[in-house]
Amino acid sequence: MSPTAPRPAPDPPITLGPGQAARLLDALDPDQREVAEHLEGPLCVLAGAGTGKTRAITYRIAHGVASGAYQTTQVLAVTFTSRAAGEMRSRLADLGVPGVQARTFHSAALRQLTYFWPTAIGGRRPEIQPGKAPLVGAAARRLGLATDRATLRDLAAEVEWAKVTLTLPEDYAQAAIAAGRTGVAGIEPATVAQVLALYEKAKTERGVIDFEDVLLLQIGILLDREDIASQVRSQYKHFVVDEYQDVSPLQQRLLDLWLGRRRQLCVVGDVSQTIYSFTGATPDYLTGFTSRYQGARTVRLTRDYRSTPQVVSLANQVLARSRRGGALRLPTGAVELVAQRPSGPAVRFEAHDDDVSEAQGVVTQVQRLRSAGVPLSEIAVLYRTNSQSEVIEQALASAGIGYLVRGGERFFERQEVKRAMVSILGAARTEKESLTGDLGADVRMVLSREGWSQEPPAQRGAVRERWDSLNAIVALADDLAQTRGASMEAFHTELRERADVQNAPTVEGVTLSSLHAAKGLEWDAVLLIGACEGLLPISLAEGAAAIEEERRLLYVGVTRAREHLVISYARARNAGGRASRKPSRFLEGLWPKAEAPGTARATGKGRTGAKQAAADFEASADPATLALFEELRAWRAVAAKERSRPAYTVFADATLRDIATVKPTSLPQLSLIRGVGAVKLQEYGGQVLAVVRATAPGE
Template sequence: MAMQRVEDERGTAEGPTGPEAVLAGLDEQQRAAAEAVRGPVCILAGAGTGKTRTITHRIAYGVHLGEYVPEQVLAVTFTARAAGELRGRLSALGVGGVQARTFHAAAMRQLRYFAPRVLGGPMPELIENKLRVVAGAATRARLTTDRTSLRDLASEIEWAKTTLATPEDYPARAAAAGRDLPFDASAVAEVYRGYEAAKQRDGALDFEDLLLVTAYAIEEHRDVAREVRAQYRHFVVDEYQDVNPLQQRLLDAWLGGRAEVCVVGDPNQTIYSFTGADPEYLLGFADRYGDAEVVKLERDYRSTPQVVGLANRLIGQAPPRKGLPGLRLLGQRAEGPAPTFVEHPDEPAEAAAVARACRELVDGGLPASEIAVLFRINAQSQVYESALADLGVPYVLKGGERFFERPEIREAVLLLRGAAAGGNDPGALVPAVRDVLASTGWVEHRPPPGGTARDRWQSLAALVDLAVDLVAEQPTLDLAGFVAHLAERANAQHAPTVQGVTLASMHAAKGLEWDAVFVVGLVDGVVPIAQSQSRPEAVEEERRLLYVAVTRAREQLTLSWSLARNPGGRRSRPRSRFLDGLAPDAAAAPRRPAKRPKVVLEGEAGELFERLRAWRSTTAEAASVPAYVVFTDATLQAIAETRPTTVRELSALPGVGARKLDLYGAEVIATVEGGHASEQGGHTS
């Protein structure tokens, strides 16, 4: 009885107290998914449709119904951050004890426990960085490597292991997959073989081995299988479109033929096949489980109908895929500005226009952190870093190193500085830069195979492009002047960037969102990337990558391209084929960004919105901060529309984090209820 009383009190203090209370606030589609507590279940969750909310409420509903014991639920995610968010939300719903972990974290926990029984001793040493072992294997295979090619070799070994390819069948598998290899496939296979032998000799495991050995332990040891399957009876797998064959093998081992599994994914966001992800596990789920319940989440609460409409048209041009039904997003937000398509004469002009637009948005009150510039490859960041720095717009890089901090750029700058100290012809800057870069092995007009190597080549090529641009403006500029200019740019980029515009690759942007998004560099050969164009399935993955970029925008979306790489160059680059039928056929002149739409709410929602704005104004003035630092208009609009009555309901809204809950939660709830915080007795959490 004492335990029951504690649980009841916890339910009252931390979350809903009954099944129906857990479902309150879900829309019709989310509710259908949450009520499907017995597997097999497939939730097709489009961008911005409240996937995490649905997952957590489904688990909580199952617990409150008595279908689940929390400790017997394993929710698997792809990032530690996502796992932490799941645990936090479940705790807020009064459901503790659910295991929310990444595949690797779950495998690590299980293998550490079973290692003495399965491996005959304690958990082996874990190799956290493959490069040292790969370097040794490459040396034994008599390959000449540098850090870039070693990273590419390590990536190929990871791909092979996640797709369950052995060194013997790697060459054929790599050829079938159209891999972009740093060396001949047989040489990569030899390094792979040597890498595995070195690990075995040292008694070490890598991260892929964690999953493989854990799956083996369950498959081959009946006592281990019984314990694991008794502990975990219900499974939830997030981002299921990104599962690779190795992860699926571990999931199958956990399940042991049972069907108590709920998978959640979006076939329109399958963009990681180059790492071994296989969307067929999601697409073929209903075939694998004939009695599977398939629920679609299509109500997009993130983006305006204008952004949603463009995303639907973009993905609608893709050939139909076999398997599960398609998703068509339904925008739920207020109307916003139409997406803007802008053509520019060259890349510097494109970057300058984007930087000016960012400057205007920031000057107009939009936090820099609510703006993003998205590109296909990291090497494209340099021109945008420079353009933003020139206008004093702070920025942060996500998913990549700062341009001037990249190893190849630091090495090149050192060599350029040394060459400048030896004297040079003032009229030969560009040839001098080319000669210095050639000494590092860089060959102009010959980008190498291999993803990392190609990025390195592109970064060095950007230095030559910069030299060409500067000489056009300053014909007498010499190498010493060029090196000084690089130092000035590097110093400018080290300014504080806490509130910076996000610069990110399209891959790195997945899972994130901003009020204003600029998707740049949309020319054929970049989007889709050149090396994908020989394979139709790779081109379609590039389309999905652009779809991911588009659906990151909440309100304002600009898509742009440039006809030439450098000023004065031939304007012959075709815009991305994915824009056909979406962008106007006539070239669009650069234009000022559309102003953010004014929030228009009617009735009680409109009255509440104005009360919230008045409260925000007073609060911001008292704290001596801009109003948007308290809450943005978009967040106030969400509050006015949903009318949260508890801090927990408030925490589910976009733009409301833990710190803002502590600072303003009680006052917001009081404003919603028409009273004052002092009358409510303080915080309601």
């Protein structure tokens, strides 16, 4: 029997050692602990960005194993990307639970389909068509339609949407009209429906299946063969689904069949990060979870451990459609984040004359951040469309700054990485006597033969890129040795497993990424470009639902930043062009009110740092925040007079601005703000919180 297929006799539970279950729980905050302690029955976790959702669910699985409630081979954790699945497996291994299956929907379904095909269907499973374009092109040609690249891409997207929403070709036209998907590539829905039917016929004629068929066929087997369904359900008894807001009707149908009549399901998601509706994903299963599973518990993770209060405050305000009574009006099911990190730098807003000027502004910010000690690998430039990256690439290359484009050449497909993995495996097998047992030192010794050196080369370009790749492997070896220890052979296994799911280690260089591709990632500094009408929201977005998805996309971009966040746009596309662009509607009331042409608001040019910070705050803060700041200043004046002290000795203006921005609701949260020490917290903390509550009720 295949080791990845369901097993009738599960392995015995892993013993993590006495008291390990309690120690696991001690590492969690109260909300995360509530997730980890809920081991039986349906559980819905509404987890905001940066709130530690992966930590909560991996500790939940480890706690279940440690307490004897779970057996590792009876748990299936499902997520949406191979990278996320690989990260989950790695975290579980670090917790001493290496046997849990963590896979994407497609990977789990494919393994089951491959295993059961000979029994359920007979013969060998058909090959999977790697891309839809050739078959879509064949179908389009039979109808006399255009077969240019853009048309085939759009038609292939419609094929995928129809299949993941369980829409048959004969039902497509009506469903597409209802979903607002009319006029795809200038083709009427009825004609697109014909393309779908001919596409399915072409697959049958060639004897291949596509990626959606993997799930569809496995669903068919589970429906038709109760014996196979029982075997799967006897294997997997506990399910965890991450990023549940992105589930499609097709995936939900498979999940329902995996579960059968059982209710051992934990789902984790964030409706505020629903950005794939155009592919058929829907948050309805997340928001309707408690209706589908009566008695289900809901836990909300709101403590944001990723970002500074300044970033968190902006994220909450971007997500809110409006304010009512001073409180944010968030979408249904959305989580209002509560910052847990100390206060950080103000969010910067920059307006530039044209795209080239904006790209040069990116270079300036990267240089500033690098001078301040931020590694290039912790800086990202995010944009709405991939076409925006070209001018940024040119500017960075001209400045001699290394960069990586997400979606470009994959790390494990680089020749130097392939050679490095071969060398590491060879050393593990043939040089055991010369290895020291110090993984980091041994990997350095082996990779020095491949061109790695202690210091990076002075050259840029290909030479530096090769060194960066090898250095990323060295850094990963150091991390692995520190977290759980590993031999050279075990390290090669780790690299091979990462290659399988494209979970690349960190490479030194600025990351360039679309907002969609950035989901699930984070950096110390984020430069978010093109924050203007026509790009955010993109001009193609029509209707309220599409606009709100664009809002969520900006929210995702903002919440990728841990500490530094710069948001910019260009007034015109080309130099000398008409300055017709305006800041994004999602930043209305947040973008600086006054800006002179060709200037960037947060650069501090011509002003001292304190004056610039005050001007930035006054220009960008919303009315409620400005009102709270003035109330805090009035309270400070009274407090200072009562104690016969200068006002600044109570709290500096900078501290009051941060308090007004963050709007703390507890003493621990207030203590995170710069300028609020233990003595001032004890003396003024209660009074400050009272002012916040009185001026900003509901915050």
